[in-house]
Amino acid sequence: MPTPQTPLRSGFGAASTTSEVIAGIDLSGRTAIVTGGYSGLGRQTVRTFTAAGAQVVVPARDVPRAEARLAGIDGVQVWPMDLLDPASIDAFADRFLATGLPLHLLVNSAGIMAAPLTRDARGFESQFATNHLGHFLLTARLWLALAAADxxxxxxxxxxxxxxxxxxxxxxxxxxxxxxxxxxxxxSKTANILFALALDERGQASGVRAFSCHPGSIAGTGLEKHVPPEMLVAAGVINADGTPVLDPARGLKTPEQGAATLVWAATSPALAGLGGVYCENCDIAPVAPRLTGETTMADGGRLSGVQAYAVDPDAADRLWSLSEQLLGITFSTNRTNRTNR
Structure with a gap:
């Protein structure tokens, strides 16, 4: 039965931090992969997982740079991978599968935002290719390890x-x-939500549950590099001197507050037996009223919830088929089949 897109009243909120949501949760013996795990929200997620006892693998295009950013955090390894390169994703997944380890937590956090039009070597638009297709292929290739985690x-x-x-x-x-x-x-962000919905429906028979989330707006992570500073100032995200505006009630958070929803979705006992839902502020988000007219960055402080088109099961199935077609794969979610190309 699908999980209702209705808040649980989790007891946490917009200002909750990763240390608060992970309190009392032991991740010893668990293995996690966090894409984008060497900066911003991803790095805070890695720090939180390892502090709770997990072993974490972080994929990165620039391994030395990622290792430098993660220096001092025990329990983390950096392996090479490029989300725009299928061969690189295959090599990463093969290396992980060869360890024989189950994969308990996969956080697909890497992404780009508001990039100018560029295309990868296959001709795919870069935001859709990075934020969605790369993660779809990575998840498909890691499926046996996810299913093995029970x-x-x-x-x-x-x-x-x-x-x-x-x-x-x-x-x-x-x-x-x-x-x-x-x-x-x-x-690309709608695709993230639809992918979680479709993955959860297909994966729960193998013990794999999936969630999507909005962490909030966290300035200074590098995600905003394509956005002119004056636009960020006009949206109330940064001050005129470039310092971040912090107001969790408007979704303007520190990395510890922003990553809290990622960590909560990955580990909270309150979500046991649930899945496929979009979360924000460390809870399941409600379905938002349909938007009319153009929205801008400045609207973010007064908007919340998920648009109905992003939690439409028919659209989720359609995206799954489109993703397989574009990537030339069949993503099988039973426990024994490998992904076929």
Whole structure:
């Protein structure tokens, strides 16, 4: 039975931190993979997991740089991987599967935002390719390890920015539609939510549950590198001197507050037996009223919840099929089949 997209009244909120949501939870003997785990929210998630006893693997394009950013955190390894390179993803997954370890936690946190139109070597638009397709392929290739955990969780880091666009199924690569960086970002973040919904429906028979989440707006993580500073100031995200504005009630958070929803979705006992839902502020989010007209970054402080198009089971199934088609794979979620190309 699908989990209702209805708040649980978790006892946590917008200002809750990773240390608060992980309190009393022991991750000893657990293995996690965190993409984007060497900066911002990802690094705080890695720090929290390892402090609770988990062993964590962080994929990175630039291994020395990632190792330097994670220096001093015990229990973490950095392995090479590029989300835009299928061969690199295959090599990473093969290396992990060769360890024979079950994968208890997969947090797909890496991403880019509002990037100018660029295409990868396959011709895919970069935000959709990085934020969604790369993580779809990585999850598919790691499936045997997830199923072997007998209770794994997959967390897709989405965003309130999903409100900028549904998935453009007739033209996901913006080959016929005019390209807008925020529409491209919104499409990829909607895809994160739909992927979690579809993955949870297919994976729960193997003990794998999936969630998506909005962490909030955390300035200074590097995600905003394509956004002009004056736009961030106008949106109330940073001050004129470049320092972050902190106001959890408006979703403007520290990394410890932003990563709390990721950690909560990955570890909270309150979510046992549940899945497929979009979370924010360390709880399941409600379905938001349908937006009319254009929204901007400045609207983020007054908006919350998930758009209905992002939790539509039919759209989730359609995205699954489209992703398999674009990647040339069959993502089988039984316990014995490998992903077929």
């Amino acid at each position: 209770g794994a969780r997959v967390v897709q880091v989405s965003s309130l920015g999903h409100r900028y666009s549904p998935v453009l199924f007739d033209d996901p690569g913006f080959e016929r539609h005019p390209y807008d960086p925020w529409a491209g970002y919104g499409q």
